[in-house]
Amino acid sequence: MHVRSAHRSLLVVGSVAFDDIDGPFGLHRDLLGGSASFIARAAAYFTKHVSIVAVVGDDFPKHQLDELTQLGIDISGIERAPGETFHWAGRYAADLATRETVETRLGVFANFQPKLHEAHKDAQLVLLGNIDPVLQLDVLRQVRAPALVALDTMNLWINIKRDDLVKTLAKVGTLMINDEEARQLAEEHNLRRAAGKILKMGPSSLIIKRGDAGALLFHGGGAFAAPAMPLSEVKDPTGAGDSFAGGLLGYLAYAGDLSPSTIRTAMIMGSVMGSFAVEQFSVDGLCGLTTEKIQQRFDALAELAHFERVRL
């Protein structure tokens, strides 16, 4: 892949975890998961300047960390703490459209206090995965002059830490959440009006992830709808949104600019990486991809969305 810019570094702050996934394909235990695992893997196809800030327990296998290093990902910000790695158990409905949390064991994540190395403070793109908004704000106080800060969150934080979240949002460039979270945060069902309210909270752009309905971008200049690839094989939606975010930010690092046109293309790259992620369990769908395979799916999405502009 031709790297047009080697200057865009991407800092990913998030979780590295183990997941137990139950659903129509049976129970799969101890799968590698966590937002940072998906984000960094997806982004690493586009840029060799991805750094993870996260924490794992002393039970976390060294070979999993070695694998990240082999992918060119900087793991110097992954702290190893005494205790158990964050563990999440979820169960999907037969249609894979809804899921419930069966168990959450925070383990070492309970005391996670992200402390950035000097080198990481100069990151130009910062992606704050879904963690406590207090910690997200704490990271933002440590970075020096990022060109873009993107943030993910979830219903839990909207419910129990709304004030902290709102405070953090005021310092964020791009918020990436799903449609239900957008409705909840804005207290408004209509997505377009919800977007308007959220943009007044601080972010200059809002990306609403809608699963197999694609993703919507709202910003001062308008809106963009990125389609999702209709897939015949979906095994595990876990990490789809994170893979989307990783592809998006990874492409921005690769492209080296943040123009509206580049951001649209980056969302399609996000859709590409999300589509690969859900075809297999854990991060498997993001393993062993090539520039050619990524380009093929990008082209397929371009073909899926193409229509002639006509004049009546």
Added chain:
Amino acid sequence: MHVRSAHRSLLVVGSVAFDDIDGPFGLHRDLLGGSASFIARAAAYFTKHVSIVAVVGDDFPKHQLDELTQLGIDISGIERAPGETFHWAGRYAADLATRETVETRLGVFANFQPKLHEAHKDAQLVLLGNIDPVLQLDVLRQVRAPALVALDTMNLWINIKRDDLVKTLAKVGTLMINDEEARQLAEEHNLRRAAGKILKMGPSSLIIKRGDAGALLFHGGGAFAAPAMPLSEVKDPTGAGDSFAGGLLGYLAYAGDLSPSTIRTAMIMGSVMGSFAVEQFSVDGLCGLTTEKIQQRFDALAELAHFERVRL
């Protein structure tokens, strides 16, 4: 609007009805409704060769029929029978995303036996709105050599008349249904696989309507995703799918060809007309539009969906 072809006639077979719509905006009684009412109005912006085949009761106001005539719609196939016009009452949830049927009074529709005039038998585009599949098949036996037959149906017929529906589908070019109906008809949750199964039942193309998530087209040659316009004002989703179908078939009549490229553009015109329909109650959103307004929304959808094709 420049008419490139005056030869494509569109025959719409469906219902003309009164609706009571309850929901977050209160109860609205005796609104003009029915599939043919929406389809014909949406299509009439694109072609002056729209004919309706339907039945109304002796309670149906003459001025409503006159209005159709003024729009250039041929109403010679609307039969007036003794009895009450078809009446549907529905209630929408606060989010307008789900609805339940409160009451259905078939009235004169119970004995509807569409009998085509000679002129209508030569229609080149035939749109069979959501009625009993036995009646739909009966219409198909009467038309001579249509270039395209499109059909809508609903969960009721999939449930109680599956065999008749399957028999009818074997003679249809394009099936237009929503995502839940597609899953139910194919007995398969995954939409791409459901589409594959449905295309084996006869139709050469399948259009899956997904409300504010847009519409998907599946055919032998691939897939197309038409976006929906994110609207800040949605008052009444009733008739959205019919307006989509009317815009689509109307544009096909206007364009005068059925090439894959024209069909994609036609789906966008469908999305345009569906978006106008939901902004107001009944058919009001389809009234008083101009070529300029339609073009503006088409351009807005083109802008919404636009992204640069890049090579990695």
